[in-house]
Amino acid sequence: MCPQPNIASTAFLIADPARANMLMALVAGRALPAGELAYAAGVTAQTASTHLAKLLDGGLVTVEIEGRHRYYRLSGPHVALVLENLAAIDPVAPVRRRPLGREAQNLRFARCCYDHLAGQVGVAIAQALQLRGFIVPAADKRFDVTPAGTAWFRQLGLDMDRLRGTRRGLARQCLDWTEREHHLAGPLGVQFMSALCENGWMRRVSASRVVQVTPVGWAGLKAELGIEGRLGELTQGR
CATH class of the missing domain: 1.10.10.10 (Winged helix-like DNA-binding domain superfamily/Winged helix DNA-binding domain)
Known part of the structure; x- marks a missing residue:
């Protein structure tokens, strides 16, 4: 049977x-x-x-x-x-969601997770990097960086040769606690966040984990990754 x-x-x-x-x-x-x-x-x-x-x-x-x-x-x-x-x-009722205050909204949009970028902006960047073949998901919650990705990060000023020598691996997937999707973490994520701030694309808000995207940053994200910010929302070009 x-x-x-x-x-x-x-x-x-x-x-x-x-x-x-x-x-x-x-x-x-x-x-x-x-x-x-x-x-x-x-x-x-x-x-x-x-x-x-x-x-x-x-x-x-x-x-x-x-x-x-x-x-x-x-x-x-x-x-x-x-x-x-x-x-x-039989259509269901809308799912209950907790309302967010202004500070929570800002944290959800862009923030520091330890020393790397998180929130909607962080997730959008990680997805755009994958879409362009710069990083690819790998085993053990890692990201592998492709040759094209290595060249792209180098043009932003990252020392990729030094980063590859780290014991814990170059890049890893970190599950975003607000977006429930992965953003870029690990040594690459930390140095990437530093480069974004040094290049004037991002700035950290004093006494907060909130990160703001500058006008220069929005222009760079659109030109390099197809990410555009409109009225607090993100759109991503394909």
């Missing part, structure tokens, strides 16, 4: 309203922490933890650990497809 898929078990996991809301919050593809998923589901942190354990056991979500934080995402596009098809039968 051919083995049968355990549809009932998967359907049971999705059928719970709290778990369904958590899963729909993850459909966009970003990884989210348990606290944000608890808010989206309207449950306590303890209840959310129980639900997430069941979703993990059922193979619907995976977890990624970044420092002390745990971020959850759908286990694959096949899960998103199932959820979208179910939502098409």
Whole structure:
């Protein structure tokens, strides 16, 4: 007899309203922490933890650990497809999101994560670097730098030969805690951030982790990476 898929078990996991809301919050593809998923589901942190354990056991979500934080995402596009098809039968209500204050908005847009660039700008730059073939994702949450990428970073003033000698590797993927996507970290990320500031593209706000993009920086990002800033939002050319 051919083995049968355990549809009932998967359907049971999705059928719970709290778990369904958590899963729909993850459909966009970003990884989210348990606290944000608890808010989206309207449950306590303890209840959310129980639900997430069941979703993990059922193979619907995976977890990624970044420092002390745990971020959850759908286990694959096949899960998103199932959820979208179910939502098409009976459209769901909008996912609950926490409102952001002005300082939180500024931090989300661009900030220092330790000594490298994070936030929407940091993620947009990492994606543009991949789009142009300057960096490529590798195993163990690393980025490999291509020959074209090495040449590009050198023209910005980075000493790529010295950076390649570091023990922890040249570049790594750091999961952004606001965008839930990866930005560029590691020795390359640190020196890249320094070069952006030295070249006048970015400036750090005193007594804050907020980073501002200068007019020169916006011009450079558009010319070099196709990134354009408009009214606090980012657009990226292809």
